[in-house]
Amino acid sequence: MRPSPIPSRTAIAGHPIHPMLIHFPVAALLGLVASDIGFLMTGDTFWARASLWLAGVGSLCGWGAGLIGLIDLVSVAQIRRLIAAWSHALVAVMGLSVVTLNWLLRLDDMQSWVNPWGLSLSIFTAVLVSLAGILGGQLVYEHGVGVDTELDQ
Template structure:
């Protein structure tokens, strides 16, 4: 399977997934610090980090939908659909907390919002597992030749088995 969106031969979506996931984790850490009694501005930092994560998640979802068109209808497609749905659930839960917090003057977090974010991160963990499985399924038909000597020369070839 070849991705439609590539940078120097590498699919874009696996690279993009790291941004929303990292931002969601950071937002949760800021919110945790706010909830346990840290400085109040950390709640606002957590809110805006969550908003940035939602923007990154939207861009990643677009790349995922474009790549989904080319996935063959088999086990790999089911994994890809599950991966995208789990990531959508994670983003949806964070969207919910951001919408609730947008009404507050300081955008601070509460314990209930923190629990919702932790549930969203658990869904994100499932997404990471599905993403790793997806990469293994995409790469199952390819083998790298040359070993470590090829890395020293900077030339690693990918050989595909003949049908």
């Protein structure tokens, strides 16, 4: 059975903005784990600097994408009724809080925080981002959030 579509309030020409924006922070936050491991394996400060930037970009872009998603969550009654929507939001905010802490810890000394706290926080963030992605997929594929099921003729 196909879910009836739940339109997004934050859309451009019918295309929801939140799913357009989340790819950048997700890529940055998953790349953060790799750059932390790169620094630990090589000791090259390039990887520590890359981690600092990836944490910052992931954090800032993630909060921006989250604000767009929040508009849909609070302004569309059909979305507000979904447990998966609230779970997605909660897990995403937890992940963004962890990566923001991770980024702020690295600002003064980008190298000393990588082992063990930086890498641990990066891995924890990657797990939370993955869980938020699963819940976001559930919103789209099971509940039809932001999906236009009508074909233009």
